[in-house]
Amino acid sequence: MKGMTLKIMLVMSASLASALPVLASDSMGGGSMGQDNRDMKNECLLMAKNCGDQVDTIQQRIGRISREISRGKAVYTDQELRQLRSQLEEANQLLEFLSTNGGA
Numbered sequence: 001m002k003g004m005t006l007k008i009m010l011v012m013s014a015s016l017a018s019a020l021p022v023l024a025s026d027s028m029g030g031g032s033m034g035q036d037n038r039d040m041k042n043e044c045l046l047m048a049k050n051c052g053d054q055v056d057t058i059q060q061r062i063g064r065i066s067r068e069i070s071r072g073k074a075v076y077t078d079q080e081l082r083q084l085r086s087q088l089e090e091a092n093q094l095l096e097f098l099s100t101n102g103g104a
Contacts, residue, residue: 058095
């Protein structure tokens with residue numbers, strides 16, 4: 001059962017990753033990609049907005065999410081931090097799945 005859950009999570013992650021460029025192109029109008037984002041939330045991680053053509057490896061995604069979580073309550077609400085932690089857990093599970101099953 002655990003294997004089936006991980007396979008479903010892999011398919012959902014792949015589907016989300018393929019949908020991000022489409023979602024990003026819809027919202028590119030007044031994006032904040034070029035602005036100083038030191039105090040800004042990463043909308044791409046939170047809501048799949050302002051992503052541009054950004055595609056990360058799983059390891060890069062884990063790193064980005066971890067950096068955003070480390071910014072803490074100065075930038076994110078408690079709910080947003082929970083959401084980021086959930087994404088981090090899913091990405092780590094996906095990486096573990098791919099590592100143990102050889103990516104197939």
